[in-house]
Amino acid sequence: LTPISGALKYLYDKVFLRRSREVENDYDFILDDKGRLTDAIFSHHRDVEIFGEDADPDIHCFFYNIFDNPAISKKAAIRKLSKFPKEETIVRGKGHFLFISGMVYPGFSDHLHVIPNFNDWYTGDTQQFYTLYAAIDPHPRVPHAVLFLAVSVDGTKYLVDDLYTDCNAQDLVTAIKVKCRGRIPELILIDPMAYTPDPSTKSCLATDLIDFGLDDPFPIPASKDKARGILRCQQLLAPAETSGKPGVYVTENCTNFRREITRYSWDDWRKHDRNTKGPKLEAVKKDDHFMENFYRLILADPQYIDPVTEDDVRAEYRAQQSVGRSPVTGY
Template sequence: MPGRKKNNPFELNIPDFAEYSKLFSYVPHRKQLEFHQLPQRIRVFSGGNRSGKTTAALYDFIYAALGIHPWQDWPPPPLRLRVVGPDFNVVINEIHLPRFREILPEGSYVWHAEMRTLELFNGSTINFRSYDQDVSKFSGSSLHGVWFDEEPPQRIYNENLMRVLDTGGKILMTFTPLSGINWLYDLVFSDKKDPLTGEPLVGVVFVSTYDNPYIKESDIEAVKALCRDEDEIAARFEGKFFTRSGLVYKEFDPRIHVVDPFPIPDDWMICISIDHHTRNPQAVVFTAIDPDDNVWQYDEFYEPTLVPEVCKAIKEKTMGRKISIALIDVNAATPDAVTGRSAKNEYWQNGIYVQPAKKGKHSVLEGIGVVREYLANQKLKIFRCCQNTIRQIEMYRWAEWTHRLRDKRDPKEVPLKKESHLLDALRYLVHMRPKYRPPALTSVRPPRYEPLFRKTGY
């Protein structure tokens, strides 16, 4: 109808430049500018507390959403952006949404509470999500950019990465690395290439709290006094990854426990331990026990393959010597419901006479305790060639509650079950505290034959 005003929820007063004061008053410090100018599609700001990481990403997203980014080549608006943080109280009530509203001119946006989405006058949207949500809540959308504030769970990162593939979108990550050496460490220091450009996929800037010229040094020193140790200081104030926090095997020190390979003496006892899987890699650790009952892991096998191939590798890596102890996880002794066939008996048929490892209500924690004891007493050494085992030890962590529950409950006493298969196999062996016996006095054949198929007896 002529003369009728179009329904417009925005009341942006363009001539009122006072509304834009906070938008254009941002002067990035040296490290923030370096972050803004990184050319990679995945940009990482690993910073100490109060280093300016959240402010940098906040302005980066605002400039992108408005189509005025001075340092990055974002597509023209409207853009679909997403901010993901520790929990909704932080994201919606305390930090992220309030900061966006503080900086954006009044009348330039509308907040859709039911969708947790900020809609800008030019059609750009900024959606807010939380690490506490199920990973399925992140699927379905096509996005131009995702900003993770603080360390995200890997499954949530992976799902959001899928959201920007079709747009060639960007990922921003800002965090203080309090979880130590984990999957983020691997991502930050990876040599992966961007399939679109052939250039490095990840760019990172490490920022110290001292790099922020707006923070008083006296305030920094006061907070530093509350830190537990040098590792926490390195993370909280330098943005550096460290290895100790949350680790299961804190006693492990590569300088002590990792040794150069040497020929195994003929009179040492050879042992193997297997963590058997159907879908994950088969994990086998090869160890030698010396006359002082020290455990030396001299080799490993870690491949997704069938039992006959595993047995072939075992025979090669044991060098034709007698296997004094051969363990396998107890589940491998369970017959298949249809065939009656168990993995344990399949190993027997191929000449590897495995026996089930210890199993009990607290066997995992007990076994971890024994491994830690062996590490502390330097009774466990690992050859440098066992790279998968070493990597898994350095990343083996306790499971944690969600961000929302972390401060309300005692720490979990369960290790995170991800890429720990070689460590499980090693734990089976060390848990039994193997005692040295001259190989000539050991018996490797089972005391009686066990049929491959229990139903037929053959």
């Protein structure tokens, strides 16, 4: 769904203006091609499929924003927008829905970022044009989360698969190798906590994974600089000014990643604190396993590595990734 300038100028016979379903006495308004209200239908018609697989192909959907209003000039619209909070300015000025205002990645959308699954990164002669990376967020109480990223020869990044499974270390290694589809990752990142030794046995999860075969390459502690990582991911998700294309794409089979990113929101203070404190500058620490993997992969600055020169640069590249980091904290 993309804002279309002047969309109501004699392009459509009628326009359905849908209100939020949470509003009491919900209505569907019908406007004519000049924006005049011609009818109002009660909310029992609100479940009519307007877009989706079962939608009428003759029904076109788009965002209509303040600049498409013929009654006010662009200068007046800008003046009006300056009086609203940032989130509402986005809604009125760009046609975005208000419910994304508290999201960490409001710019993510299926329309822009999600692409069909493809096998070029692991089959035939084309696999040499992609370099694979992986990030692991293990957890003792909830399923382990693993995210796989491929970088093409032109530098474009693709999240090509994810893994969300509740299993022991040995089975996790097997599942990761299955997802790699015969490819050897250039780098495997893991939550630094996986390198925290058990006080009694002196062993840790990372070494268990290595012992069970995750040793080519072995996982290294990832960065925990979440604030910087979120900024980098936001920048990567934003479409480029020249091409209009984002810096990262997500394949359809990354269902767990897509579920988390569309629900990943900023945390707020409790109600009794809101009058004395500003916005809480932290993301909600819940259902964020793939979000952790996402920013850790991006902070590692994944690049395409030519297979011909891979042996020459691998040692130097991995050394650069771990410069200045503690093997325990990841900082």
